[in-house]
Amino acid sequence: MSGELTKLRIKAYRDEKFSQEVADGEFNTLLNPENYRIKYRIEQDESQAQGTSAVAPRFNKALPEDLQLDFIFDRSGVIKGYEDTSGEGIIGDIEKFKQVIFDYNGEEHKPNYLVISWGALLFKGSLSEMEITFKLFKADGTPIRASARARFKGFVEDDLRIARENNNSPDLTHVRIVKEGDTLPLMTFRIYGDPKYYLEVARANKLVNFRKLTPGQQIFFPPIGKNGIKKSVL
Numbered sequence: 001m002s003g004e005l006t007k008l009r010i011k012a013y014r015d016e017k018f019s020q021e022v023a024d025g026e027f028n029t030l031l032n033p034e035n036y037r038i039k040y041r042i043e044q045d046e047s048q049a050q051g052t053s054a055v056a057p058r059f060n061k062a063l064p065e066d067l068q069l070d071f072i073f074d075r076s077g078v079i080k081g082y083e084d085t086s087g088e089g090i091i092g093d094i095e096k097f098k099q100v101i102f103d104y105n106g107e108e109h110k111p112n113y114l115v116i117s118w119g120a121l122l123f124k125g126s127l128s129e130m131e132i133t134f135k136l137f138k139a140d141g142t143p144i145r146a147s148a149r150a151r152f153k154g155f156v157e158d159d160l161r162i163a164r165e166n167n168n169s170p171d172l173t174h175v176r177i178v179k180e181g182d183t184l185p186l187m188t189f190r191i192y193g194d195p196k197y198y199l200e201v202a203r204a205n206k207l208v209n210f211r212k213l214t215p216g217q218q219i220f221f222p223p224i225g226k227n228g229i230k231k232s233v234l
Contacts (some may be wrong), residue, residue, distance in 0.1 A: 008032055008069075008118035012100045015113065016155070018124065018190070022112055027100040030082065030093075031072045036121065039066040065154040067116065067123050071097065073146045076136055089142040094132065101127045101150065114152065122185060122195045125154040174221040178213045191221045 012025030073093045075084040086092060101114060116123040128151045136145035174191050184202060185195035202210035204222050213219075 005032075006118065008116070008121075010100055011115045011117075012112035013115070018113060018115060022100070025100050025112065027097055029071055030074060030079065032118065033069055033071075037068040038123075039068070041065075065123075066128070067125065067152040067154065069116070069150055069152070071148040071150065073097070073148070075144045084138075084142075084144055087142070089138065089144040090146055091143070094146065094148070097148065102130060113155065116152065117186070120195075122189045123152065123154065124189065124193075125152045127151070128153040176219050176221065178215050178217040178219060180215050182213055182215075184210045184213060184219070187219060188221070 008029040010027045010029075012022035012027075014020040014022055073090040075082055075090050075093070077083045100112065102111060111126045113126055114124070116125075130148060130150040132146055132148045134143040134146045137143050176187055176191070178187070184198045184207070188198040188201050189195040198210070201219070201221055205220055
């Protein structure tokens with residue numbers, strides 16, 4: 001391992017298939033977060049059947065998870081290389097941040113679709129709310145330090161969501177060609193909506209070094225069953 005610091009990255013897309021990148025739609029955090037929070041929710045149907053005296057909650061579906069992240073913006077000079085050379089403090093940094101995660105997506109009047117990646121975190125969704133707190137100012141009132149707390153709503157494509165929620169749905173089998181910048185966890189996330197299956201995908205493809213994929217390489221993604229990738233194909 002090189003030990004090089006990897007920054008949390010947010011990449012913006014115009015479409016729910018994450019195939020149309022937003023121009024200049026990438027944000028790299030100034031400081032990596034100290035923590036992040038992921039919330040999972042289960043939707044239940046508690047309607048009471050006629051002639052019964054008790055309500056037995058019935059599982060409907062797992063709703064997409066929520067992600068909460070805090071971001072720091074600083075042009076006070078305490079962070080080397082991030083001095084206030086423009087005279088506008090952090091205004092430009094925040095506007096760039098808002099352009100990626102907050103601004104409306106063209107004529108659709110909805111926020112951009114986002115992929116948030118950092119280490120084991122690989123999240124696909126869109127912004128649901130954001131709050132910015134300005135903390136430090138120059139003598140003329142120009143802000144030079146702020147924090148932003150953002151919450152993101154997870155997103156799973158309808159065809160994948162239906163297949164995962166319906167035990168009678170046909171198996172999903174995929175073959176994908178590796179593109180520049182692809183990693184196995186990222187490709188696994190795109191197929192299954194969760195990167196945790198990447199080791200099983202590596203075994204299915206007999207990959208010796210799954211950390212280094214070659215552009216043009218063909219990867220087979222086995223069907224996903226009720227308890228994960230079906231063992232019969234491994």
